[in-house]
Amino acid sequence: MSKRLDVLKTYKIYINGQFVRSESGHYLTLTNKSGEQLANICRSTRKDFRQAMVAARGAQGGWSGKTAYNRGQILYRMAEILEGRRAQFIHELSLEGASAKKAEAEVDAAIDRLVYFAGWCDKYQQIFSSVNPVQSAHFNFSTPEPTGVVSIIAEEKSSLIGLVSMIAPVIAGGNTCVVLAGQRNAMSACSFTEVIHSSDVPSGVINVLTGLKSELISHMSSHMDINAIFYTDSDTDSKKLIQENASLNIKRVVFEETDDWMDERHENPYIILDFQEIKTTWHPVSV
Template identity: 60%
Template structure:
């Protein structure tokens, strides 16, 4: 980091937690980072928090240490929202995802600043925000297309009209990438909601700032409450709950930890959840966006009807 950037970060940090003022005579207003459940921003019901520090050991913020109860509340909200989200027209879902991209772009400066507070260079921060915006644009476009690409009319031998099409798997719990603050979140959430699922996401524990700001973007992007829920906290503590909840239909894990993956998959078997594991490598690249990420969270439904009299 060069000197100017260091100064920038210092100023940003100065905004907040340690109470310094950036300009003489005026105390900056600190941001309280809360979790996002059912379209609202509560604190964790547990009342717990952890301190997020920058590289130099300065406090950036107190972050909610989300609990099992928070997760369960979020699943209730996600379940409640799922049917109506999936029932919206594909065109409407596409517009809402595009709106997310617009709002992300509009708040670019804030995301860049937060990424830098969490250790990114300004160049990396800029490209991460760009990639996140583009990812939502990419999946916004898929909202009304994957059904056509992956449906079929099946030429059965008997006199029936028979067709198969994808439907959302349901409520999806996501253990988002730990190493990134924004692009990991976008990569996990966009294909899930593009396909009509609702999600409960655990943000990166070490880089949670963008997740909370992203929730604010969602809140102002016409995304109905409950469609995306975001919790901050520790993966180690919450992975069991994210994977063994009986009203969750799929669980996504970003990362490489073999023991955690095994735990997640074993718990998934309790109610035949669809467990999905994606690498967190090279998240900015196009290899992390394709319609198969949508299809991983779809069920194929086949309908028969007689042709006749």
């Protein structure tokens, strides 16, 4: 007669290496297609975003200062930990509505993508650097450097693979980020922060918020300390707003639309280059 009550998880957001609740104390309910409640997620506010931003800025110097090789190791470690928790993610993705087969394929693709970008960490510099011919007695070379702190606004239809495909190239290039997870897939996004937490990623490098895009998009694109914005939805109004806000202090804006994050075109080093600044050095040489 005693039927057990389900313990539904309230997923926390992830700021500066800590799992916290939104300062607002507000929550959203996640339901599956048939309307059953799955979990609660935090409804983050601009103040949560501001805190995350401070953390991301604080972590930027340390992360970009790590050796490229070490960054690669850390990304690879994320893949390892994700592999170890495959079953959990497959379960969560199926709760969110994916078929078992699709869920499995998606988790595998996410792991592979982390490995892919882990490999690029210490290689994109060689590909994108150049030695430039100049007329004076200078050794002139250009190298990529991380842009800084990136706002990542994950789109609604993407799930784990979309999230990983957006975060990996950004951090592989030495940037830090504040991510707003899509509402529908907030569950797997929050679980992914547990993977981040247990895989040597320094605090503040990846911060993940959940909540309503409509409430946060303006702050995530106008904050003067943000250096770049990564956005993949297709709605024109949001894009216009982002571009206008970005013009305040000339942030880098990267739009990328896709129907299928599993597609191979999301595995290429040019996505890393999107979040790099090219620095050119003139070094005097005697003839």
